[in-house]
Amino acid sequence: MPEKPYNHEEIELKLSAEWAANPMLYRAADDGSKPRYYVLEMLPYPSGRLHMGHVRNYSIGDTLARYMWMKGYDVLHPMGWDAFGLPAENAAIKNKMHPGEWTVSNIAHMKKQLMRLGFAYDWDREISTCEPDYYRWNQWLFLRMYEKGLAYRKSSLVNWCPECSTVLANEQVVDGCCWRHETTPVEQRELDQWFLRITAYADQLLEDMEQLEAGWPAQVLTMQRNWIGRSEGAEVDFTLAGTEQKIRVFTTRIDTIYGATCVILAPEHPLSRQLCAGELAPRLKAMVDDQARKDPEQLVKEGFFTGHHAANPFNGAQVPIWVGNFVLWGYGTGAIMAVPAHDERDFEFCTKYGIPIAPVIRPADGALPESPAEAFTGDGVMENSGEWSGLTSEEGRRRMAERAEAQGFGKAAITYRLKDWGVSRQRYWGTPIPMIHCAACGIQPVPDDQLPVVLPRDVEFTGRGQSPLAKLESFVKCACPKCGGAARRETDTMDTFVDSSWYFFRYVDPRNAEKPFEPAVVNPWFPVDQYIGGVTHAIMHLLYSRFWCKVMRDIGLVSVDEPFGNLFTQGMVQLHGQTMSKSKGNIVDPDEMVVKYGADTCRLFTLFAAPPEKNMDWNESSVEGQYRFLSRLFRWVSRNQDAGGGDGSTDARALRKLHQTIRKVTADFDNRWHFNTSIAALMELMNELQASESGLSAGARRECCEKLVLLLAPFAPFAAEDLWAGLGHAGPVFKQPWPECDEELAREEMLEIPVQVNGKLRGKIAVPHGAAQAEIEAAAQAEPNVQTHTEGKAIVKLIVVPGKMVNIVVR
């Protein structure tokens, strides 16, 4: 048969239309007849167009999914849209387009792009988180959390632009100012907001990481551990002078408490307001607002004396109470005892303001310094600490915490860096929080049978004042579910991390109208066999999903502790060493490459450029090489698939290379997904086939064609499918069995073994397989160039590494 030119456009357009028309093609059988395998890629935010980060992420996932199909698994490979979020609302303000419309049209475009790239998704499972069918279950789950006391309301601070008189998201604050009013500094306002009690699961989130050790990157686990930030210490009450009011502080160094020379409050601490009621009030407000605008890089420690004192519970000493901008309201108790002699930050602060420094710990092998030049932060022996003097730090901590508890002024305590998850957003484009405020009955949950609380469409977007929902009377006005009286609906919407915390469960039972999903249907697929996404989501998204999974487990919906058994974090796609982002205007769109070279080439190119876990710098210059390879392969198969035979003189070497390639590519899939080397191996095979083409027998020719196409199938699905049909086969190529390496055929006849003298390569010998050690030694010493380097010298040692290397050590 004459060779066919590689026409990527014709092949890909024809096949993508066929695939789109066949919804069963990528459907999981889900009948238990084959082992299940769930491949999950992080769902995209429908920003408008795919970028190369998406293409990379989904190329990796799709390649794996197709391989697993060929390995005989029942593969679940879904896709959806993280469709709520601020950009849609910003676009609405700017373009007078409804966020829903904007989102829907973006999804339509991006879906077309994904299909054009040939990704094998079961589109019948498609989820869009902005659909009431989906977000009603956000609401339902929120209500379950509320019932369990996991969703609660508390006052907290938000960014506020006085010019727009509206709440700003963190990302709308630029250099401490409003993004739309670059000279208007953001203020902090206190607002009652909804929180999820993720801290109640802090210990489980830490402990269950054991289950993830094998399947998650160590780096991600470390990041999560640090994020949760468990810290053991003690809480102790200082007493406000002249009152019985307690000021509770958290410390990990209760052993240093005799060295506490002041108490410092976070500016947001309620007591700060109380103590600064008079002329200090403006100063306090300025500090609170300033906190929000801080560039944490260059925040200088500042503070002021409140004029009040507090008593140290251990020795009764009166110490001044300060307010300090470096004390965090969100950590511990929001108040600290400052021990400048033994804490670097306290040292800096107290030195700046002339607060005394009182050393109370000496190094085990040293003396207590009189006036230290820096803080001694290590453990040591306690001094100047009353009855505790002479104890080691460690013993002191234990016994002093016990004493505090016995006497009722403190206790041993564990604090987490992790904070409860604030889910309230004063925004329109999100899941309405299903709560009702009744003047008579207080806060009342929306009854389940009234779900979903549907997001109304007829709203106005001004970007000013209250959120669009709060301004819509028809939405706000409602009846109290308890007393039936007039009440007001909650107008906050949920953080979009809620949407992405459980979507992967919904994929398995996506149209269930009775519940979030049917446990019996969903559980067999969990934990997800392979989750793939950017390392940028290593903390928040993955931590929230883990938390959500545990909550769903506790209400009986799922049976696993952890949602994702294996996690793969792909590297970023950068341009000139910089992360691609809209604001930098350096986004690369795949369309151009797909039009010019086709989806297969685009996919090969992204996989070939670097190993998938590494960052890759975008440089298209080598894309030609991928196209050349693919068209070379295509032409080779098309002209050889049923060509007459040669004399068979090159069969052995071609088949050897073929089976070596099968071994190599299979190993890459099973071990580390270095698809760049898999593709390189396919190229090597191609080079060999081209070189041995004329001598191939008809049978060998055919075998090479078939196996080559099968090997190509996970990487370049269009070309492989077309060639597979050309070989006369029916049925999709990605459902064919993955080829197996025949070790007999793959074996080299002779082994080539390098010979070193004193560790330097001096020659090579060829020996048959399974040659005896003595034979190898003799051959090595007989090698001419080896002889010139060993001549006249004594052989001290002769090392033979079977099949690998000979090293002759001479003196």
Next chain:
RNA sequence: GCCCGGGUGGCGAAAUGGCAGACGCAGCGGACUUAAAAUCCGCUGGUGAGUAAUCACCGUGUGGGUUCGAGUCCCACCCCGGGCACCA
């Protein structure tokens, strides 16, 4: 500052204690062509020696170490990227 990654030809990279630079890009030379494109073949880390096949020396950020043998392991340092950043 702390915690992760990483540093190898002109470029992307390969080599999981055993032949450094597979594979690809770019470059150079050749075949085909009226010519070009496409395609195919060959060369391609540096220095030096040889007519040549070849051979020697140097070479994986820097300096030390372990080892018969180190890009790979250990120690110290430099540089780049990412994450966290006053967490009491």
